[in-house]
Amino acid sequence: MNPLALEQQVCFALYSASRAVTAAYRPLLAPLGVTYPQYLVLLVLWEHGTRSVRDLGEALHLDSGTLSPLLKRLEASGLVTRARAAEDERQVRVGLTDAGWELRERAVEIPAQLHDATGVDDETLAALHRACHALIEESQR
Secondary structure, three states: OOOOOHHHOHHHHHHHHHHHHHHHHHHHHHHHOOOHHHHHHHHHHHHHOOEEHHHHHHHHOOOHHHHHHHHHHHHHOOOEEEEEOOOOOOOEEEEEOHHHHHHHHHHOOHHHHHHHHHOOOHHHHHHHHHHHHHHHHHHOO
16 A cells, blocks of 8 residues: 555545535525535524624634635625624624525525435434544644
8 A cells, every 4th residue: 555645645535525515515505695615604603693703713713814705795795794893893793684594594405405415324424524523623632
């Protein structure tokens, strides 16, 4: 076995799988008018409500340089609002508009549709999910 063979690299398997999953989301998200990264922002807001940009960045493992353009586009689409926090004007709070909340109702079937699109059984997906989270946790130590 060649330790430098591309197909032997865990990083390449994760990269390729990530690209495949992101591509599978594309046709599911197109009717909603959002991209995959925008969908991730919306998932956090649908689950937790209004959040600071910092909180969103931590939840999504994104820096503000990546997150800010996403938020600007979501705001321009009328799905979120951004406002300085009254208690600390250095902090920007991001919340959903009525249209952003309404989009949740249209998105509720996307996880099941993606699951069907993968063709992978529940047990395998659950094991993959656990393995990815273990890898993330270890890398943050």
